[in-house]
Amino acid sequence: MRRVHFPVVFLSAALLTSLASAQTLTVGLDADPPKLDPALSTALVDRQVMNQIFDKLVDLDVNLKVIPALATSWKVTNGGLTYTFKLKSGVKFSDGTPLDAAAVKYGLDRNRTLEGSARKNELSSVKEVKVIDAQTVQLSLSQPYGPLLAVLTDRAGMIVSPTAAKKAGSDFQNNPVGSGPFTFVSRVRQDNITLTANKNYWGGAPKIDKLVYRPFPDGDVRYANLLSGAVQAITPVDPKDVSKLAENAKFSVLNYPGIGFQGVWFNVTRAPFNNKNFRQAVAATIDREAIAKSIFYDTVTPAAGPFPPGTAAASSSIKVQKPDIALAKQKLGGKPLTFTLLTSPGSVTIQLAQVYQAMFAQAGITAKIEQVEFGTLLDRADKQDYDALMLGWSGRPDPDGNIYDFFVTDGTNNQAGYSNKTVDSLLAKARAQNAMSARVATYNVALGTIINDTPYTWVYFQRNLVASVKGMVGLKPIPDGILRFKDVDLK
């Protein structure tokens, strides 16, 4: 290379600048987090940022075990109706307000009652939050609710500064104040969110000084920004780019299991899918292995049910269904089947829809693809105004969050309109059981019925894909997909 082109000069200059301020870590996300308020947040991506700003009562480890956070210990008594949390002492919010039992009560009550709170459902079993002393909080439940601890590892358990929240009102999301390892500095919508290290963090100061999030909805753009050095880490990574990054000596890829699932809903309340045989026929045409390989480059795992491998309720007795065109044809019984497959825009979903369409066609099933924007998709799912629908779930650490609301009669996520008395009573039974092994056994009995009824067919489990520069170390692969930056360092 004799000639030095002027863009190269610019590029190297930009690279040098980023090296000099190595203590700033910039992360590329797939969306601009809409609301940084634990109560009002409805987008998953909000959690990426809020987890740095806020502390939760309890957290998850890499094995999805619930571990202490603000709560140093807890007791479940009274047949699962009383939860008592001991709090860490001496914790302060970044605005100086002390984080004591009263602040925890304020935060939980705010999540339970604030107008427009999206946490009301998750905390509906909580009857009352009581301050026992400055370091002890007690939650009384109206009925036993096994998943409560797991729910508190997420937004429902994030504690906001009462001083700041009272002052800001509904504007709190634009200036969130918590006690987490990083403190909110500023944001420019669709451009960046800037956080700075909380030097006085009770768990030790973070290793990096500044954490910046930038939204890049387009996967190729996210990838390009990682390559150009504009960001040091991205999540998610487009499946097609994973192997390219893994082969590149300058970058490393974290590829670890997630907790969600993806598949297809069938509307059981109307023709054609009020016919169980038709549902089973469609499910039988899907080649889950081929999809994982060809569309996702093996960055997803073929799915048999709602519980990904490695999670508490996963069972090896439930096998991934192999494609069986003969079976599908037999289920159809010579009758024609034509329906509309509803999906939302996005390059991967569109590819997937077309692959499904081709797979259905092998059994003589005709599917027409209809793309509608995500809000409309959910709206039509609620109104059961569809035949079949491509929709998955991000997953919850507790198995209940992956099954209950989906298959219980009139459940909030029961898009199929499915109703089965046996399933209802089994799911309710599992909720009231406290021992995980007992709950898992109950879930798997229920699942046998659900899989046979096929209101939903599982296709794959998504995995968490994070790419970063080689020098970024200390990121724990926690299956909920949230990147916790407290212990992350840039070398």
Place this chain on the structure above:
Amino acid sequence: MAVFALRRLLSAIPTLLIVTLIVFAMVKLLPGDPARLILGQEATPQALSELRHSLGLNRSMPQQYLRWLTSAVRLDFGTSLTDHSSVSGLIAQKLPVTLELSLFAMLISLLISLPAGMISAVRRSTWIDRLLTLLALSGISLPNFFLGILLIYLFSIRLAWIPASGYTSLAEDPGRNLLLLLLPAVTLGVGSAAVLTRYLRSSLSETLNQDYVRTAHAKGLAARQVISKHALKNALIPFLTAFGLQLGGLLGGAVITEQIFSIPGFGRLLVDAVFTRDLPVIQGVVLVSAVAVFLVSFLVDLGYAAVDPRIRYH
């Protein structure tokens, strides 16, 4: 002159009112429930109805229109449904990005079209005119998303000179800003360069045919002088008009260009809003672009009137 300007402005009011009606009606016809969109996959029916009420979605259409119009006049377009930020704030933040891109594109388009149009007009019906005509028509026919992809392939992937996408603000790093805007500006500018070349060719060749130019020729002035002193000056007026009127096209073209190069501008705001059914943002963006197009044509008219007094009495 002031009277003319005022009359022109007043006569535009009914048109602008119709524009607001179209924009309002358009958005009201969009399918999908904004409340569902805001609350997402976990919403409860009760939360949905609360939100519909507070958004005013249960009022009558004329009420909603009047409420919207009176705020719009005060430049208050409401708040975004997805993130609760003010729509005028979003527009104020994104518009400068698109304006910079458009100006850059205009500059590139002038650098191409001025010489090309002049050569084409002077050498009318020769091989070079045919070649330039073919090139100009090719430029008009080349979809900007294809051109953008070709440029990315060549300069970002093959040669790796310029990053394929990204945006750095002018204040943050001027050099990098211009570098990153270069490919998008070329993508956006080529189409308008082609259109302007055609305009300049036809207006200049018309002037060249006029008597005073012929006379100048007959008087023995050198061709170069005739063109630069007489013909070009007269031909430039319609050319500049066309130049001003390219704005509407550039705003449309910016939508695609910003999408390809992921530039956080006005067009990207529109596309994102369309995909998330962010109604107040769609309304604001469409209305502001209509007003911008109107303002430019108003300025062009004023410029015309200043040059040619007869227009004022028309």
Place this chain on the structure above:
Amino acid sequence: MTTTLSKPPSPAKRRLPAPVRRFLGNKLAVIGIVVLVIFAGAALLARQVAPFDPAQIFFADLRAAPSAAHLFGADELGRDIFSRVVYGARVSLSAGLISVTLALVFGGSIGLIAGYIGGWLDDLLMRFVDALLSLPFLVLAIALAAILGPSLQNTMIAIAIVTAPAFARITRGEVLSQRERDYVQAAQALGAGDGRLIVRHLLPNISGALIVQTSLAIANAILAEASLSFLGLGIQPPTPSWGSMLNAARGYLTDAPWMALFPGLAIFLAVLAFNLIGDGLREALDPRGHKS
């Protein structure tokens, strides 16, 4: 869609009328016609021309490079790009022709009514046309396509709506200038009815401007369809559209540039053909352009 250029005034049948001769003398315009005929042939005979079903997935051929088996290569699902480009011609050409026909009929009628009747109706209609024209073409098309929902039919309606105002403007202008001409005044004096006057006298005299505009509008309509499907607002998969093929190709530029190249070239050539024809028509029908 067929259009008669103008009735041959000369009694000698063998001799073509002057505009036609001028048009055929324009090499670029003739090239445009040839390209158009090739695309139209591909669209009409897609079933015979395309070696594969455009939606057929070959997992063994994911992003295969151009070869004898796949002339233009294969896409991210192993589908044959040549077959998809051939079928895509159907979408593009029908979108262009149908939307512009709709725009011509509606826009032309509005312009005719406004110009012929005049008065407050003219004012009202033209205000509406002005309002539509002050919205940027693509911005309006995107908004309309979003309202109507993504499908080929709705894309065509959206494009027709944004294209119609220009036809209304041109028609009205032409009608206004023709109305004052002697022959119209004479026909009116002789007691010709409105309908007869419009069909027999006005329309033939304003068709020249409309023909040129039609050709250029088709070029724009094809571009607009491609833009909308590029943004995901056009025809639904798996039906191939050049715009959506290009959009899918963006993610694979490094590994499979042919995915972008061929649909991009197809859009370019089809639009260029209509622009060349339109330009040729303008020169052929506008005698002023032929003084020099």
